[in-house]
Amino acid sequence: MCKWLLWMAVAAAATGQPLPLGELPRGKVVLIAQPHHDDHTTDYGMGGFIARLIENGYRGVYIRASNDEKDGRNGYAQNDIINLREARAGLRHLGVDEVVSLNWRNDFMNPIPLNELREQLIFLIRKYKPDVVLGHNPWEHYQKNPDHRNVGRALVEAYWMAGDRNVHPEHFALGVTPHAARHFYGKGRLDWGLGQQSNVAIALNETQQRKKELAIAAHRNVYHNPGAKKAYLAALAGEGKALPELAAVDDNTASDLILHWWMNWISRDIGRRAGVKYAEDYYHLDRWDDLPGLRNYLQRNAR
Amino acid sequence: MRRRQFLLAAAAAPKTVMVVAADARWLECCAGLVARQLAAGLRGLLVRVGDDRLEGWNMPPEQAAWRNRLEAEAAAKVLGLAEVVSFGYPASELRNVPHTTLRDRLLTLIRRHRPAVLVIPNPHTEHDRNLDSYYAGAAAEDAWHAARFANYLPALALEPYVTPEVYYYAPPVDPRRREPEAAAAFVPQPVQVDISPWFAQKLAAARELKTVNRARAERLRERLAAAGQRLPLLATVDDAAAARLAEENLRGLAALGAEGSNYALAEEFRYAGVEYGIPAKYLR
Secondary structure, three states: OHHHHHHHHHHHHHHOOOOOEOOOOOOOEEEEEEOOOOOOOOOOOOHHHHHHHHHOOOEEEEEEEEOOOOOOOOOHHHHHHHHHHHHHHHHHHHOOOEEEEEEEOOOOOOOOOHHHHHHHHHHHHHHHOOOEEEEEOOOOOOOOOHHHHHHHHHHHHHHHHOOOOOOOHHHHHHOOOOOOOOEEEEEOOOOOOOOOOOOEEEEEOHHHHHHHHHHHHOOHHHHOOOOHHHHHHHHHHHOOOOOHHHHOOOHHHHHHHHHHHHHHHHHHHHHHHHOOOEEEEEEEEEOOOOOOOOHHHHHHHOO | OHHHHHHHHHHHOOOEEEEEEOOOOHHHHHHHHHHHHHHOOOEEEEEEEEOOOOOOOOOOHHHHHHHHHHHHHHHHHHHOOOEEEEEEEOOOOHHHOOHHHHHHHHHHHHHHHOOOEEEEEOOOOOOOOOOHHHHHHHHHHHHHHHOOOOOOOHHHOOOOOOOOEEEEEOOOOOOOOOOOOOOOOOOOEEEEEEOHHHHHHHHHHHHOOHHHHHHHHHHHHHHHHHOOOOOHHHOOOOHHHHHHHHHHHHHHHHHHHHOOOOOOOEEEEEEEOHHHHOOHHHOO
16 A cells, blocks of 8 residues: 555656545554644644544644744743743644643754754653654755754654664663554655655645644744735735735734635645645655565565 | 876776675665675675664674674675675764764775775665664765865875765665656766676575574564564564565565566666766767
């Protein structure tokens, strides 16, 4: 199935064919590890898929690797506190109640000891035992944000190393056991270079799409922009255009409306590639991706 | 000037093939190519950057590292490699080794041995979650590049050197690995290498990696058990079962490598030969 998906994706990229739609993986726990408070739901993530997993019985855990001190208009410490609070609020819209903050310094993640971050993620995977891990695709092209690149790198390593009992055996004295999650879904940005070449699309329904829009709007510290309405309308007027739907609401409502449109447009755009109304796209690694030579043998013989 | 140096160096290159390995996976990816090169009369040198200390089962990492070193040397002997150099960096921690330290150690070996062929991990491959290969590959690629310039490590008093042929290897996990690069020169291109006549030798070498094979078999059995599955082959994990699993893996990889070719068994690479450094229009 997964090999089929992979080759479908290669063919899709080469021929402009639709992205294959992925089935919802079976499981109980999804662990989402991203650098920032808002990465659960932005132009490159993941809120619709998270909402769909939670609606289908999953429990969710969100790992915020950085302290988000740069994100917002209040000083470093206050940004950290506000952004963590808003991360909890946004994730509640998706059905995720648990947020773990690792508090590495925001936008300073190139020089951090990445093996230390990796160990934290290995421990958390062993603690929460996710079936599905969601994060940033570290092979995404032209990723300029060091937090995304480095958390992505640490996470894909943690994803396979957490199942190896030779890795950090000192963890086991703390009551955790090795755990190999079965699925990793990596996300890349849409607007930088080639972004990522996805191999699967996850369809969303109206409810999941709505939750995604609400989740991003919860991040008022960075996204709420009451001045946007006047700026957009003025720019449009300069081109001889108007947007009555935006003009009809107050500045605060307009700010939220723009966020909803943004999320709606992205899900529709990816949905179009997959032949559905709304979707998100991912690079999916399954549990045998690291054993390409044994995949067929295991499919034939494992019972 | 640089092009002329390149041609002179290529013409004078002694016949050594130098393999750079982050970990024991090198054998899966390129042992067939290496056996083929050795059969053609080249001398072989294997450089093990990591120590494979995590590739053991129910043993301390130091013991796994030592066993895997001895078994890597035994496997190299089966293939016919003349020399194995083990740097001994802890497995899964190559990120902590300064890039220039690793590069300069490899550069020194390149200038000393002046290989005609380099076989290195591909740092440009995608979706290989073991990033040791990335760090070892990036250093090896840089060493290949820098070894040609006299201003790098002049204190060594070793002549600058250009290796004329480089094979980049990676496990076949990148769906774009077969796509040719945009330019005909200065970027390595995909190539499949027939290893059918050398597959038995590759297999025999893999059997020497008893500790690696055993650890992988045990780990796989544990992963299957966690999913409520089992593999009849691994009902009892012993050296024979582990070797059989290793064989299945190598056969699967060789079949994947041969897809789309007329070969029965193959390995796939990105290849930088003379056309890499000199555009075809100048190669008359």
